[in-house]
Amino acid sequence: MIFQEFTPQMLDFLAENHIRNSKVWYEEHKADCRRLAIEPFYHLTEHLAPTMLEIDPQFVVTPYKVLSRVRRDNRFTKNKDLYRDHLWLTFRHPKKHLSDSLCYYFEIEQEGWGYGVGYYHIPTDVRDEFRRMILHHDMRYQQARQALEQTPAFSLYGDCYKRPPFPDAPESEQTWLNRKNIGVSYFCDDHTALFDGSFYDIMIYHLKRIAPFYYFLRTAEERVRHQ
Numbered sequence: 001m002i003f004q005e006f007t008p009q010m011l012d013f014l015a016e017n018h019i020r021n022s023k024v025w026y027e028e029h030k031a032d033c034r035r036l037a038i039e040p041f042y043h044l045t046e047h048l049a050p051t052m053l054e055i056d057p058q059f060v061v062t063p064y065k066v067l068s069r070v071r072r073d074n075r076f077t078k079n080k081d082l083y084r085d086h087l088w089l090t091f092r093h094p095k096k097h098l099s100d101s102l103c104y105y106f107e108i109e110q111e112g113w114g115y116g117v118g119y120y121h122i123p124t125d126v127r128d129e130f131r132r133m134i135l136h137h138d139m140r141y142q143q144a145r146q147a148l149e150q151t152p153a154f155s156l157y158g159d160c161y162k163r164p165p166f167p168d169a170p171e172s173e174q175t176w177l178n179r180k181n182i183g184v185s186y187f188c189d190d191h192t193a194l195f196d197g198s199f200y201d202i203m204i205y206h207l208k209r210i211a212p213f214y215y216f217l218r219t220a221e222e223r224v225r226h227q
Contacts (some may be wrong), residue, residue, distance in 0.1 A: 004197035005040035005048065006108065011085075011191070013037065015110060017070070018085035026070075026083060033070060037087060041067045044106070045089055049059055051204055052104060055211050056218070059091045059104075102217050104207060104211045112195050115203055116154065117214045118183015120208060123224075127182070130220040134176055135169065144216035145176075151209045154184040184213055 013036045017026055025035070042063035049061040060066060068088045072081060092103035100123050106115040133141045148154060158179035166177045178183070186206060195201040 001047070001196035001200050002155040003200040005194075006194050007036065007040075008195060010040065011108070011110060013132060014083075014085045014087070016068070017083045018081065018148055019023055021082050023082060037070070038067065041087060041089060047200070048089075048091075048106075048204075051207060055104070055208070055214065056091075058093050060094050061091065095159065100136070102214070104214070106203070108194065111191035111198040112187055113191065113199075114185055115188035115212060116157070116185030117207075117210060118157065118182055118185070118217070121183055122158075122181050122193070124221050125224045126217070127179075129224050130182070130217060131166070131177055133164070133220060134173055138216075138219075140219045141176075141211070144210040147210055147212040148184060149207060153186045153206055155186075156182065157185050158182045162204075182217070184210055 011156075013029070013032055017029070017033065018106070020026075020081035024053045045063040045066050046059065052059045052061055056196045068084070068090070070083055070087065072084055086107065086109040088105055088107035090098060090101070090103040090105045092098070092101040099121050102117075102119055104117045107113060130141075133178065148156070156175060156179070161180060164174055164178045166174070169177055
């Protein structure tokens with residue numbers, strides 16, 4: 001499938017809106033924002049919904065609930081910019097805060113675009129549980145690791161501790177155990193495939209192939225909840 005709704009004009013609009021930082025200007029150009037940015041993301045969400053629900057039937061796939069807002073909530077941050085210059089989609093369970101939700105995501109930034117699955121900030125008890133699963137060579141961990149090895153477009157993300165919490169664990173497991181946060185991501189700094197629409201099929205392929213990584217972390221969450 002060729003998805004050709006994202007354009008350079010979308011990035012130009014988001015960048016200018018961010019730089020102007022003006023509610024008046026945004027309101028005057030709200031129709032352009034919807035046409036250039038919001039509607040393409042909504043349409044992509046509709047196309048992705050069957051795949052996402054195949055991976056997890058509990059995912060929220062309603063477009064306006066999945067897409068980030070152009071207007072920032074800057075009440076509790078030092079950065080008082082009113083508008084973002086980038087947008088993203090997140091597929092996660094209902095009534096979950098994005099900050100600690102396990103989710104699939106797709107993002108477009110000025111510098112590039114990408115997708116993946118994981119946490120923004122993983123809850124401590126879930127991190128402890130996935131570490132136990134690794135140390136006990138749980139089947140879900142083995143499947144997640146194999147999926148990542150077989151899908152080299154993805155790489156693990158998450159800051160690492162300066163001092164490994166499990167120094168005696170095998171070196172091959174340190175990359176996983178030593179993460180403060182965890183997820184896998186693909187990122188491309190060339191917008192060509194995004195704008196010509198050729199990104200779509202390979203993205204769908206990747207999102208399905210990396211699903212065992214999602215199930216590994218979802219299992220850790222479920223075990224914490226049952227405990």
